[in-house]
Amino acid sequence: MGDIVLCREGYGSSRVKKNYVSTDDGRLLVVDQSPTGTTVSHFFRSVFLPQGYPESVSQDYLEYQIWDTIQAFASSITGTLAAQAVLKGVGVGDESATVLAATMTWILKDGTGMLGRIVFAWLRGSSLDCNSKRWRLFADILNDLAICIEILAPNFKSIFTPLVCTAGICKSIVGVAGGATRAALTQHQARRNNMADVSAKDGSQETLVNLAALVCNLALIPLVTGKQTLIWFLYVIFTCLHLYANYSAVKCVVMETMNQSRLNLIVKDLLDSSHIPGVKQTNHSEPVVFRTRRKLEIVLGSSVGKLCNSAKDLQDLLLLYKGMPYLLGLNIKRGEICIALSEGSTTEDQLQSCFQAEVINYVYENLYKNKTLHSSLSPMVQALEGGDVLGTLTASLAYTKSTIVAFRQGVLQQGWTVDPVLLNANEWRARWDSNGVTDKKEF
Template sequence: MQKITDVVLATERYGSAESWKYLAKDGVMERRREGTGGESKGNSIVGVFKSVFLPQGYPESVSKDYLQYQFWDTVQAFSSSLSGTLATQASLKGVGVGNQEATVAAATVTWLLRDGTGMLGRILFAWQKGSKLDSEAKKWRLFADVLNDIAMFMEILAPYFPAFFTLIVCSAGVFKSIVGVAGGATRAALTVHQARRDNMADISAKDGSQETLVNLAGLLVSLILIPLVTDNPVLTLSLFFLFTILHLFANYKAVRSVVMETFNEARLSIVLQQYLKDNQVLSPQEANKREPVFIELRKSSPIKLGVRLQDILRSPDELDLALKQSDMPYLLGVKNGCVCVCLGPETTVDDEIRAMCQAIWLSSRLSDQASRDQQRKGHWEMVQESHKLMDKVFGPFLRGVEAAGWDIKRTLLDWDEWRVEWKIKSN
């Protein structure tokens, strides 16, 4: 009697999960998972958990740093939830909850003033720093979390200074409003980085589910903590500092785990300076490890991108100097120790990267103590020298960064919107 063998008709796979095959056996098509005889209950539970809390198509549909970032983000969210419970308890106590002499009107006024100042702070911060949140998402993400801890600490201390309670909680409200703007905007910027299949909405929704689960866990722990810390300021402050240290550490690890493949000023500066030093192009992983994640209050030679023409030059002679040795669709100049870049209307992404490379080189020369003698000769000579340098190195540099895995189709450089079309051409 002839033995009937199973014939494989097709195979299928769901993302990077187990593969399945369809077999023809005795005229019937049978679906069977490869490697095991069937699907276990444990695997089905894990699968349901992944489908609820992870984006569809994970891990192929997200960036490689997604899981590490989400782990530390979960830790910081849990510790922040517990710190927030302690701060909320202190705020309620400060407005008179549990105090028979307190009035509803006084508590309401305090709460309204807190919310009102917070709204004004939100508008002003978005106006002043909104354009910076994309280009420096890591810095502002960490800044927001540090400011959030400061605000909660102020709320915990506020009840012990009743004469200044309203002032303190209003200041804390302003800080928290800034946290809301910076935290939400930078989270959106990180979601853009993590989304690899135009699935920003799915990643954002699953991040909300993860945060809700963490807050639920924090709520359960808070139910145990509240009876312990009530009327015990020493234990309250001790636990707050413990949670704050954990919160800040987790946030630092979270932003450090992010590996962005697009250039902002810091990452481009790190890669360019290394290339000019030894002709080596750093990978995105190496450059992101060196990228600073703390806000710098003042730079020695700052760079302004997309400025007005009058921010670079004042006379037709200076325009001729700016165009000398260059036919690029941008102008560079130095004003009051600041490197300024003026863009033409037809500037490409490659032109923007090149202009930024020149600005970085000029900024480093201005900051270099050894270049003071050259600065006395005039900064236009330095600008012309930068054009010659870019003519020599930019082509190989751009090919090198693309080969190293950098995304040069777009940038996160902080360009302003001024565009200038100049009429004079240098001979």
């Protein structure tokens, strides 16, 4: 009769394969069909990569993790050089140094770092999700600066403690910005509601890298101790590697959610070429070092009081935006477009209001560049040239209403998601009716 294969199975997209065979004597035989060496590679994949890789993560996962591994290794090397310098500064190896002085320095360093962490989270916490790539790179640049200060500190005995405290503040900010943005990037990479698994495996990868760096440091430290020129040479080399790897890491991330920087690029491309750019193209063009530069800054979720200077201005806005979930005001002198949201506004309303604001900014930026704009933008051009703010708002609103449905369909076809959006809206919300009555609230 011969053996009969009853079942075949495989582990995800890996090459681990098994056959379940019924033998002549009735036994169930498990036959491993995996190629040679697959078991070892499968073991390491299961230890260091999320379950279901690569289907369970975003397409940019592997490239990002490679660059992240390189930067973590470089950071571990420079961090050890800094730790050696700080220990030397507090008196390790110096017979005249006291335990009390070293302890006080360490306490002050930790204390100022804790305060810095609280203040930074208060001032910038809400923008970390919206601009996670830029803040991630900022955190790593600041970390290198802190390490530089720590290496320098022992050379300035009179101000050693203030320098170390400054470095502590920088590193505390790095901890907040780096940790928060890492969580945002992990959320982007997790495609099977497996954020915890992706985060845990990322931690395993980093631990392995740190172990490798630890072995290198054990061999390196005896060679560089007391040799300042060699220390600075290694610091420069590994810092350059660290910064390049971090820049490459954030540039390769492709996020489908819209923030103000990506929306700015999409609207510019749309108005320049009547084409909505794809997710990958826009992400690669997104600035990750500096903020998006506009002539008119966009403030979403603004207080109603910032939109107008008089009761008549407010009444004009209420009449223009009658029945709409937002009010948009333009102040050319301040270089601002402020958007007040109603209590019932949705993410779609936020996207539409920011789209209108980006259109106004685009026309304003190109007003004096002798650039031929599409005929549909002519009413806005004429209004801005004449300094007619209300006319500009009226023309931009009419253009937005005529194009917003096609815009939403276009971005969805290109792979963008419109819910949620990361447009960094403030928390002011208002109520208004046709009689011009508003009631501001802050939640």
